Amino acid sequence: MAEATAPFIRIRGLTRSFGENPVLRGVDLDVFHGETLAVLGGSGSGKSVLLKHLPGLLRPEAGTITVDGVEISNLKERELGPIRRRMGVLFQGGALFDSMNVAENLAFPLRESGMRDESEIAARVAEALEIVQLPGRQDMLPPDLSGGMRKRVALARAIVHRPECVLFDEPHTGLDPVNAAAIDRLILNLRNNLGTTHVIVTHELRSVFRIATRVAFLADGLIHWTGSPDELRDSEDPVLRAFLGDGGYLK
Numbered sequence: 001m002a003e004a005t006a007p008f009i010r011i012r013g014l015t016r017s018f019g020e021n022p023v024l025r026g027v028d029l030d031v032f033h034g035e036t037l038a039v040l041g042g043s044g045s046g047k048s049v050l051l052k053h054l055p056g057l058l059r060p061e062a063g064t065i066t067v068d069g070v071e072i073s074n075l076k077e078r079e080l081g082p083i084r085r086r087m088g089v090l091f092q093g094g095a096l097f098d099s100m101n102v103a104e105n106l107a108f109p110l111r112e113s114g115m116r117d118e119s120e121i122a123a124r125v126a127e128a129l130e131i132v133q134l135p136g137r138q139d140m141l142p143p144d145l146s147g148g149m150r151k152r153v154a155l156a157r158a159i160v161h162r163p164e165c166v167l168f169d170e171p172h173t174g175l176d177p178v179n180a181a182a183i184d185r186l187i188l189n190l191r192n193n194l195g196t197t198h199v200i201v202t203h204e205l206r207s208v209f210r211i212a213t214r215v216a217f218l219a220d221g222l223i224h225w226t227g228s229p230d231e232l233r234d235s236e237d238p239v240l241r242a243f244l245g246d247g248g249y250l251k
């Protein structure tokens with residue numbers, strides 16, 4: 001069955017520099033339906049830059065990005081709308097609007113995509129809050145939420161339009177281990193209950209071993225390694241070993 005193995009996102013030869021800084025130098029990577037792909041790499045290795053190319057927020061200098069068979073690199077901004085609606089993004093520091101309550105924060109992307117029916121919007125908002133286990137918190141203001149709750153509301157906003165694929169940039173940053181584990185459980189629920197595909201940039205190795213079905217390691221502007229979490233654990237690749245340290249996170 002060719003279709004079962006065709007990736008949702010196919011990245012080929014993705015090249016991107018900023019001035020004299022060659023950040024991505026020909027990245028080849030596939031994202032398959034239903035997988036949770038963790039992208040690892042040192043600080044400044046280009047993980048965020050890579051992620052921003054997937055919904056067309058950054059454009060490649062060279063190479064292609066194909067989403068469900070459609071090459072998006074040269075699409076006009078207007079033509080990217082339908083592609084973006086199939087993805088949800090939770091970006092690093094992805095801030096909520098502090099002056100809007102939780103319901104309005106979640107309604108924002110729905111209204112942007114043209115949804116007008118207020119009862120439908122309210123139902124979608126309630127559904128997303130149920131998924132992140134914050135039912136009934138519609139009227140709260142972001143400054144009144146704990147850090148862990150804010151992150152879950154941001155996740156609710158990323159999934160409120162029922163995307164097939166969610167992109168996370170460092171979702172565990174700033175969370176204590178209990179809240180980080182709570183985010184991981186939500187991600188597992190999304191995958192198991194809704195079949196959502198995930199691409200997760202994180203430095204939180206405990207989370208990688210909890211949730212990732214596959215790992216890609218970015219180094220020197222290229223995908224240096226891909227494999228399963230078990231293969232990562234057992235790898236003797238010196239670049240990976242240096243990144244993983246003494247493995248204390250596994251014990």
Ligand SMILES: Nc1ncnc2c1ncn2[C@@H]1O[C@H](COP(=O)(O)OP(=O)(O)O)[C@@H](O)[C@H]1O
Nearest residue numbers: 018021023041042043044045046047048049050
């Ligand atoms: N908009 C930008 N303008 C100039 N340089 C950038 C921009 N975005 C990222 N970079 C540079 O690209 C490199 C990779 O950044 P980034 O993808 O954010 O790294 P990380 O792997 O830590 O997420 C860094 O050297 C960063 O300074």
Ligand SMILES: [Mg+2]
Nearest residue numbers: 047048092169
């Ligand atoms: Mg980053």
